[in-house]
Amino acid sequence: MIGRTPTHEGVLLKPYPFTAVVGMPDLRLALVLSSISPAVGGVLVRGEKGTAKSTMVRALAGLLPGVDVVDGCRFSCDPASPDPACPDGPHAEGVPAHRRPARLVELPVGAAEDRVVGSLNLEKALSEGVTDYQPGLLAAAHRGLLYVDEVNLLHDHLVDTLLDAAAMGRATVEREGVSVSHAARFVLIGTMNPEEGELRPQLLDRFGLTVEVSSSRDPEQRVEVVRRRLAYEADPDGFAEGYASADAALAAEIEAAQRLLPSVKLPDEALRQIAEVCASFEVDGMRADIVTARTAVAHAAWAGRSEVTTEDIRVAARLALPHRRRRNPFDAPGISEEQLEQALEDAQPPPEGPDDDGPSGGSPGPDDGGPMPDGGPSGSDGAPPPGDNGETPPGNGSSPQKTVGAGDTFRARVFRVKGTGEGERGRRSRAITDTGRTIGVQPPSVRDGRPHLVATIRAAAPHQQARGRSGAGLEVRSADLRFALREGREGNLVLFCVDASGSMGARARMREVKTAVLSLLLDAYQRRDKVGLVTFRGAEAELALPPTISVEAAAARLDGLPTGGRTPLAEGLLEAARVLRVEAIRDPRRRPLLVLVTDGRATSGSDAVARAKAAAGLLTGVTTIVMDCETGRMRLGLAAELAGHLGAEHVPLSEVAAESLATAVRERTGRAA
Structure with missing residues (x-):
């Protein structure tokens, strides 16, 4: 999909001007730097809905210089240096050419692989012996912008394909022994709402820069946003004309920076600072160093400098490193400004003369050298959780509710849905x-x-x-x-139904339960599952988290889960059945896996046990795992009995870890193969 012109009441509108967007200086800078130097690797924009992410990305295309292309070439070959392997070539010297605007190509989330990389006509290849290749979106985006809205919802294999093409500058299509390759150099820009699920850390690392955006809390700025948007919709042409000179000036600055870029020097002192910063933040691999260096060079060109300075490195690190610090999917991206300043200072050559107690004449730290807010130990990922050992004491000493934190996660056993499905691609069950x-x-x-x-x-x-x-x-x-x-x-819907009643309220037991569930959530994240969370305590059950692909949201709800009260097991099972019934209508191709976390007790209401058994009948046919949380020497075996009523697999809490049942896991894998 090449470009997308916004509409209002069926009327095509001019694109919203780039310089008319209010605020978001980091996003503005990241997009400009990627435009100056596509080798930076593109931009990932993370932020809540309604923050003008897409508006700013679409407006960027209008700022880029036009490109010269060979007449009739579907792959936008540069007449000055055509691709020798172009499927429409070879192009001779002096071939007719024309100039066209830079393209913004949008990739829909549901696009098939053939639509992205192109397709081969097998019938013609067999019958006529010719390669009939139809170019895809990667060819259309060559020498322009490729924009993926909601990139976190894109299938992993397509994200890998896009990032590989962006890194290599070429796209290759192979079908049944026939291979076609063409140039595909573009600026890759992805936007996403973290509430809808995260990209895997391996894929995050492939994006050059990342920016977090959020809506302003300043009333004056919000008023200005609304004022400009209403003015744009009332008179798009007049509104765009009012910012035409500002957009033109910015476009000229980008073009000037592109011309200056090849002559910008990156001295050894600057490289040493980059290495010191990346080592300080313990990023994996060398991509962070390379991207930071490229970004610093682009920033120097943007500032009109012929040599990279500490300020260029500071800006580059703030854009290139936050998403590379994540060690697991529940870590929030970000870097410590104090740690960044310290790393930059450590890489400076020692001053001549006596040492001072602090830096002299150096760059100011955060807030002009003031202390960091909510400061903790240097280099920490964040402030420690409240309470002792990650526990949060109840706000009211007389309240029976209490919240217990989880321990360190472990590699969990792999539980699969029975049979063979036809659901969304993932890594759990056969399909x-x-x-x-x-x-x-x-x-x-x-x-x-x-x-x-x-x-x-x-x-x-x-x-x-x-x-x-x-x-x-x-x-x-x-x-x-x-x-x-x-x-x-395939990926499945993993619905956790967690008993949070008083019988589960012992600190050690609830910590163990949360650790096991969090480990299963991590497994669901890696297998591209959808997750949901139902809890039950007191006299009722609650849908704590509707089914979503955001396991981070599930982990947050689990972390704050209070315990106490009676055990309404029947209500928990009824709510789980209701959620699965609704989700079967909403997403029928995704098969469910119910993980019931309980000790099997039912103590809320009259005939609690009988009602629980009746509710279990509603879950017949659903692949269910009963995670038995009963501990101690004297056990009633109620969870095992409940598993029998559900036709479920009974798994003691202590056996959720993969290491504890290695033999059983091997047997399960053999049965599933």
Whole structure:
């Protein structure tokens, strides 16, 4: 999808001017630096909905200089240096060319892989012996911008494809032994709302820069945002005209910085500072150092300097390092300004003369050298949680509620949904997908997935004489096409139903429960599952978190889960059944896995046990794991009995860790294969 012009009541509007966007200086700077130097690696914009992320990205295209392209080339080859491997080439010297504006290509979240990288016509390849390649969005974005809104909802394999193309500057398509490659150099920009789920740390690291945006809390600034938006919708042309000179001036500055970029020097002292900063923040690999260096050079060019300075490195580190510090999906991105200043200072050559107690004439620290707010130990990831050992004491000493923190997570056992599904691609349960190992062939009436070359040839070969084919090659018709049936893995809905009653309220036990559930949440994150959280205590059950792909939200709700009161087991099961019923209508392809965390007691209301057994009948057919939290020498075995009523697998809390049941895990893997 090339560009997208906003509309208002069916009328096409001019794009919102870049310089008309209020606030967000970090996002503005990151986009400009990536435009000056595409080698930076693009920008990931994280922020809540309604913060003008998409508006600013779409406005950026209008600031970029136009590009010269070869006439008739679908891959936007530069006439001064055409791609020698261009599928539309080779292009001779002096080939006719024209100049066009830089493109903004938008990639829809639901785009198929062929739409992204391009597709090959198998029928023509077999029958005519020619490679008929239809370019995809990567070809359209060459020498421009590729924008992915809600990049966190994009399938991982597509994100990998995009990031590989952005890093290598080329896109390669291979289908059944036929390979096509073309240049694909573009600025990759992704936007996302963290509430809808995170990107894996491995994918986060592939983005050059990241920026956190949020709506302003300043009433005056919010008023100005609304005023400008209403003025834009009332008269788009007039509004855009009012900012045309400012946009033109900014575009000229970007073009000047692009011309200056190749001559900017990066001295050894600056490289030493970059290395010191990256080592100080303990980032993995060397990509952080390289991206920081490229960003510092781009910032120096933007500032009109011919040599990188400490200020350039400071700005580059603030944009290039926050998302590379994450060690697990529940860590918040960010860097300590105090630690950054200290690292920059440590990398400075020693001053001549006697030492001072502090830096002399150096760059000011945060808040002009003042103390950091809420300061803790230097280099910490954040302030320690309140309470002793991560526990938060109740606000009222007479209240039976209390909150207990979790311990360190561990590698959890892998629980899978029974049978074979057809759900969203993931890494948990067996499913028929468009990737994975080939287990069969589908007839032409299905026409789903990639064509199967051998099966297609076998289907076409017996009919060649009847079709009058006497020479080389095959005459292939649509009825001959066969498509591969592939088995891979799917992501599931993992619904946690957690008993938070008084029987679970012992500190040691609840800490163990939260640790186990948090470990299972981490496993769900890695397997691209959707998660939900139901809790029950007192006299009722509560949907603490509706099903979402944001396991971070589930972890936060779990961390603040209070305990106390009676055990309304029936209500918990009824609420879990209701949530699964609603979700089956909303997302029918995603099969559920219910994880019931309880000691099996039912003590709330009359006939609590009988009602719990009746409620269990509503969950028949749902793959369920009963995590038994009963401890001590004298055990009633109620959780095991409940598992029998549910037809569920009974797993003691102590056996949730993978290491504790290595033999059982190997047996389970063998059965699932």
